[in-house]
Amino acid sequence: PAVQEKACGALRLLASADNYRDVSFAASGAAASIVAAMQAHVSDAIVQQEACTALCQIIKHGGPDRATVIASVSGFTALQNALGAHPDAAIVQKEACLALDALTSFPDANLPDLPGSQTGPLLEAARQRYPFECQEPANRILARLSS
Numbered sequence: 826p827a828v829q830e831k832a833c834g835a836l837r838l839l840a841s842a843d844n845y846r847d848v849s850f851a852a853s854g855a856a857a858s859i860v861a862a863m864q865a866h867v868s869d870a871i872v873q874q875e876a877c878t879a880l881c882q883i884i885k886h887g888g889p890d891r892a893t894v895i896a897s898v899s900g901f902t903a904l905q906n907a908l909g910a911h912p913d914a915a916i917v918q919k920e921a922c923l924a925l926d927a928l929t930s931f932p933d934a935n936l937p938d939l940p941g942s943q944t945g946p947l948l949e950a951a952r953q954r955y956p957f958e959c960q961e962p963a964n965r966i967l968a969r970l971s972s
Contacts, residue, residue, distance in 0.1 A: 855883070856880070856883055856891065856894050856895050856898055856900070857898040859876050859879050859880055859883075860876075860880075860895070860898045860899055860900055860903045862876055863876045863877075863903040863904075863906065863907060864899070864903055864906070867906050867907075867910045868910060870911050870914045870916075870917050873907040873910065873911055873914075873917045873920075873921070874914070874916050874917050874920050876903070876907070877904065877907055877917065877920035877921045877923070877924045878920045878923075878924070880895055880900060880904070880924045880927075880928070881920065881923050881924040881927045883895065884924070884927040884928055884930075885927055888931060889931035889933050889934035889935075890934075892927070892928050892929075892930075892931050892934040892936065893934045893935045893936065895928060896928065896934070896935075896936045896937060900924075900928060901925075901928070901937070901944075904921050904924050904925050904928070905943055905944055905947060907920075907921040908921045908922075908947040908948070908950075908951060909947055912950060912951075912954065915954075915955045915958055916958075918951040918954070918955050918958060918959050919955065919958035919959055921951075922948065922951055922952075922958075922959045922962040922963050922966070923962050925944070925948075925962070925966050926962035926965055926966055929965075929966055929969045930965075944966070944970060945967060945970055948963040948966055948967055949963070949967075951963055952964065
């Protein structure tokens with residue numbers, strides 16, 4: 826997992842270059858590689874934290890197009906798995922909440938229906954256990970789930 830940790834961290838740092846000149850995180854498969862690392866190393870909290878942070882940065886810099894790409898490569902499922910697999914890791918909970926918040930923040934993104942029956946309890950647990958880190962993003966996501 827050390828390679829995946831470093832790779833996700835590097836992609837997080839490069840996220841601001843997405844769509845600059847000939848750089849495309851979507852075309853290069855970077856988002857899919859991050860999600861694949863999350864799926865392959867669900868039990869590794871550092872991989873999950875770095876990957877969640879990288880996905881969040883890619884979405885923030887790439888907007889609704891990147892949110893659509895991340896959702897299309899099972900990004901929702903990977904973020905849910907991170908929340909579920911690491912309930913005792915505040916940093917994973919925080920970064921997963923921030924990534925889900927970014928992912929769901931674009932009304933014009935082409936996203937699948939959010940699986941509220943699965944996501945809701947995970948977000949509730951995160952905001953109750955880590956109110957300082959998770960309450961605000963969890964509240965926003967839960968509001969989107971209910972609308």
